[in-house]
Amino acid sequence: MHKKYPSMILILFIYIIATLIGVLVFNSLTFESIMFNVFIANVAATFFIWILGIIFKNASLYDPYWSIQPPVIFILLMDYFKASWTTLNVLIFLGILVWSMRLTYNWAKGWIGFQEQDWRYTLIKHKAPKLYLISNLFGIHLMPTAIVFIQLLTIEKLVFTSVQSFPIVFLGFFIMIFAALIQYISDEQMRAFKEKTKGEKKCIEEGLWKYSRHPNYFGEIMVWWGLYIIYLGATLKIDIHIISPILMTSLFLFISIPMMETKIMLSRPEYQAYQERVSMLIPFVRKEESNQMKEES
Numbered sequence: 001m002h003k004k005y006p007s008m009i010l011i012l013f014i015y016i017i018a019t020l021i022g023v024l025v026f027n028s029l030t031f032e033s034i035m036f037n038v039f040i041a042n043v044a045a046t047f048f049i050w051i052l053g054i055i056f057k058n059a060s061l062y063d064p065y066w067s068i069q070p071p072v073i074f075i076l077l078m079d080y081f082k083a084s085w086t087t088l089n090v091l092i093f094l095g096i097l098v099w100s101m102r103l104t105y106n107w108a109k110g111w112i113g114f115q116e117q118d119w120r121y122t123l124i125k126h127k128a129p130k131l132y133l134i135s136n137l138f139g140i141h142l143m144p145t146a147i148v149f150i151q152l153l154t155i156e157k158l159v160f161t162s163v164q165s166f167p168i169v170f171l172g173f174f175i176m177i178f179a180a181l182i183q184y185i186s187d188e189q190m191r192a193f194k195e196k197t198k199g200e201k202k203c204i205e206e207g208l209w210k211y212s213r214h215p216n217y218f219g220e221i222m223v224w225w226g227l228y229i230i231y232l233g234a235t236l237k238i239d240i241h242i243i244s245p246i247l248m249t250s251l252f253l254f255i256s257i258p259m260m261e262t263k264i265m266l267s268r269p270e271y272q273a274y275q276e277r278v279s280m281l282i283p284f285v286r287k288e289e290s291n292q293m294k295e296e297s
Contacts, residue, residue: 007113011061014052018045018065019072026076034080035156038073039149045069046145050137058114059121059140066144067103070096073152083159088169088234092158095176095230099223102180106187120259147251151224151244154231161234168233175226182208183219190216201267203274211283213274214260217252218281224248257281 026041046065053061074093083089121140125132163169189207208215224245231241257280264271277287 004111004113008108008111011064014049014061015064015068018048021045021048023076034077035153038077039146042069042073042145042149043142046141047137050141053136053141054133056114058117059136060111060117061114062141062144063111063118064104064107065141066148067100067107069145070148070152071100073149074155077155078159081159087166088161088163088230089159091169091173092155092227092230095173095223095226098177099180099183102184102187106183109191119263123259123263147247150247151227153244154227154241158231158234163234164236165233168236169230170233172226172229172231172233175229176223177226179219179222179226181219182222183216186215186219203264203268203271205274205278208283209278211279211286213278213280214252214257215283217257218283221245221249221252221281253281 022041022045025044026037029037029040031037031040046062049062049065053059071093074096077083078085078089078093085093121136124135124139128135186208189209190204193202193204193206193209212218228242228245232238261271261275279286
């Protein structure tokens with residue numbers, strides 16, 4: 001534990017430098033599209049963290065970037081546009097900030113130091129060690145950076161938007177907050193379960209995990225659907241920006257969840273029965289409870 005806090009201070013220092021690099025790159029760019037300039041600056045900061053991850057031999061140095069970049073980007077854009085902190089902008093920022101604080105807190109609580117790396121990164125390296133530098137850069141670093149950035153593309157339009165429907169905007173905001181709460185509760189339930197069953201290979205079927213195999217992922221996805229609903233309420237337009245939450249949903253449905261469930265199945269064969277009983281993502285009535293209700297009716 002004594003090694004954890006010095007490493008976190010080092011990570012904080014690294015992220016401050018990465019942010020400064022991003023700001024310097026942004027200020028040096030002259031492309032017509034402001035969001036394209038932001039994206040290039042974001043990639044530059046990500047690239048710096050990738051290099052440091054190679055030096056420290058731990059790609060998990062990138063893990064907090066997923067949660068830290070959105071509120072920082074939002075604040076920088078508000079400053080760049082000299083935009084007012086309208087009700088709409090405050091709600092967007094608070095929704096993103098609550099999500100960011102929850103995710104960063106969960107990372108910080110689980111971080112034990114540079115001696116441990118996310119198992120997914122290690123798996124990617126073992127599958128193709130000769131290509132790891134490339135897969136590390138594009139798969140572990142740049143792809144999540146791009147996907148999260150895509151969620152923020154609506155901000156450029158929203159900072160000066162006159163809201164068309166505040167009820168829909170507030171609905172989107174409450175979805176973001178409620179989704180972050182679901183993530184926090186499911187994380188804490190999983191942490192308590194692991195502590196209680198330390199050394200054992202068991203499947204959690206408590207709390208939210210009794211009704212969803214991945215309630216934390218469900219919460220993550222709903223945060224970004226909430227942000228899109230805010231956009232929908234502000235503009236009353238269903239346009240190309242709906243691709244943003246669809247892309248985030250696809251990331252979890254076709255990459256994160258399959259990888260996680262494949263790993264669990266290798267150590268917990270009973271997980272297959274759990275899969276049959278419990279909804280994959282959206283919390284829902286368990287199969288045996290559903291069958292019982294049908295029989296009683």
